[in-house]
Amino acid sequence: MSTSAEWEDLVSTALVGTDRRPLPGQGASEVELLGRAAVHTLRMRAGRRPVGPGEPTAAAPPEEQPAVSRAAGDRLARILGGEQPRLLAEWLETAAARGYRLSPHLLPELLDHAAKDRSIRPHLGVLAGNRGRWLAGLNPAWGFLLEEVTGVAATGSGGTSQVWEFGTSGDRRVHLGALRAADPARARELLAATWEKETPDDRAAFLEVLGTGLSPGDEPFLEAALDDRRREVRHQAADLLTRLPGSRLALRMAERAARYVTVVDGEIHVDPPVACDSAMERDGVRAKAPRGIGERSWWLQQIVARTPLGVWPRLLGRPPRDLVRMKIVDWSREIMSGWVRASVLQGDPEWALELFAWDPLADLLAALPRDKQEIVAADFVRRHGLDGQLIMVLGGAAAPWGPTLARAVLQKIIDVSGTQPWNLGELARLAGERIDPTLHGMAGRLSPEPSIQEVAALLRFRDDMLKELT
Structure with missing residues (x-):
């Protein structure tokens, strides 16, 4: 029997069931069917011929960024191995901000992780280096990396016009943001010149960049964006026009x-x-x-x-x-x-x-100036009991928490120790992740309470982690 005919028999039997159409031969069970299908699949793959002459894979280009230190790489491996896994994002963000690249042996695991967790992708654009982008070109599952920030827009290498014309989506956002901070009108004009050619996703992302240096001069461009085909673009434009009290949209809303x-x-x-x-x-x-x-x-x-x-x-x-x-x-x-x-x-x-x-909402706390956040959050911690709302509100306080908020939270942990184990554990973890890690000594001396010592240990871990990335 030919290979294709055998496969058709297997498929037909699978569709109607082995009871109604037994397999030829001794076995007629479902197990026999699956076994023959597995053998047949393997045979077809093993016998497949190359489509054309094989071409050797080009080597990865040389790296231009400094690698993280041995100690920093070892700590990242420990985090990936399950030690303080919630600190992964902080490690990646800090290392990327300092322009480092990862050791090659860590790349596959991190790229697999980022394929499932989109939040860490922007950091990997820098950290993966040329080797990571080379790997992403070979594995479609890692293709997302090719659109992330590489760092070229921040360093200025390659010329700014080339970054805007040929850079990744991430690099172009960084370039537009840097230009917006230096010359808001020029950044808007640059975006307007290529607006019709941009993808809908890029248009929405680029509009968000215009939130920096927003002025009445941006209104005509944003008003026109209200007619964009993509809903996300229209709503981003409306959000920005809402922040301009004298805009036509603001006046229409006031009416x-x-x-x-x-x-x-x-x-x-x-x-x-x-x-x-x-x-x-x-x-x-x-x-x-x-x-x-x-x-x-x-x-x-x-x-x-x-x-x-x-x-x-x-x-x-x-x-x-x-x-x-x-x-x-x-x-x-x-x-x-x-x-x-x-x-x-x-x-x-x-x-x-x-x-x-x-x-009390986390978003409202986040809308306050940094110094006011600390005072308001600390006062809320002192007055409010330990519950889910307290933990959610603290999520709106920007990290790292300074001494005022740190002491209020640590005292709350001492006050409720032993009475609310679930909430207490979550508050202790949040404190260890958000308090300024240089305050680990203060935390350790505050109380021998086990929860406080756990916070101090986590702060020491973070302090060492950040020093290794300096």
């Missing part, structure tokens, strides 16, 4: 807010929109509400979120402190949620602070 929200007898009254028209959609209001949310609620919340926060004191005649405490008739959740989103989107510390007192 809508004035129609829907008023003050009557010291109370906030709301009459939400009854439809989402094309003009609202163009300005970033999504028409389709998520499951479980009414359409009018959804549209109202988005309009409030995109209305410049400076509009509300003028419209309602009260400062932010009073507005967040006023009675809102019927639609309180939508108005407050919209103000929270607006505070985060527009980065308004006054509103963020007032709203944090109303509803």
Whole structure:
């Protein structure tokens, strides 16, 4: 029997079942079927001839970056082996920021890891070096690496025009960001010149870069981007225009807010929109509400979120402190949620602070200036019990935590030791990962409590780790 005929018999039997169509020969069971299929597959692969003459694989190009130290590489291997695995991202981010490359023997494991964990990919663009990109060209599963930052945009090698024209998506983002920081108008003009040729994903990513140095001069370009075919691009443009209080979009949102929200007898009254028209959609209001949310609620919340926060004191005649405490008739959740989103989107510390007192959220804490974050977070830790909300709020405090927040968290660990083992363990791990690692001595001397000593040990581990990468 020919190879193809035998394969067809196997497939036919598998489709109808061995009971209805027994295999020729002695066996007729499913096990026999699978065994013959495995042998047949192996035979076909072994007998396959090369399509053309074999070409030797080109050697990897020489490296240009310094390799990490032996001690740093050994520590990374320990982390990959299961010792403090939650520190992997910090190790990679620190090493990439300093321009190092990984030892070649660590590359396959890390590239396999990054194939599943997208969050570490940007760091590997630098750390993989030329050898890593060579490997990525040979293995499609690692092809993502070829679009990440290589470091050439930061060093300037190869010429800036070549980086923008021929660089990876990651390098082009870095190049545009550096130019935006130095000359915002020139960066916008560079992007505008190639805008129509960019992929939808790149257009959305490049628009995000324009958040640095945002000014009224960007409005015409962003207003035009509201008509982009890709929804992510349109919404990114709307987010940026929301941060420009004098933009046409901001004024359109202010007009809508004035129609829907008023003050009557010291109370906030709301009459939400009854439809989402094309003009609202163009300005970033999504028409389709998520499951479980009414359409009018959804549209109202988005309009409030995109209305410049400076509009509300003028419209309602009260400062932010009073507005967040006023009675809102019927639609309180939508108005407050919209103000929270607006505070985060527009980065308004006054509103963020007032709203944090109303509803402590990690995003509101993150919207505060770094020094204010530490004070507000430490005060919240002292006043609040150890629960999931406390841990979530602390996630909004930028690392590394300084002495004020560190002492508040460590004292909380001491106060609740032995009473809440699950939450206590998570808080201790978070403290060890977020506190400034140079404070390990202070932590170790604070208390002999085992949880505190675990935090101190993790801080020492991080301190040694970062020193090895210096």
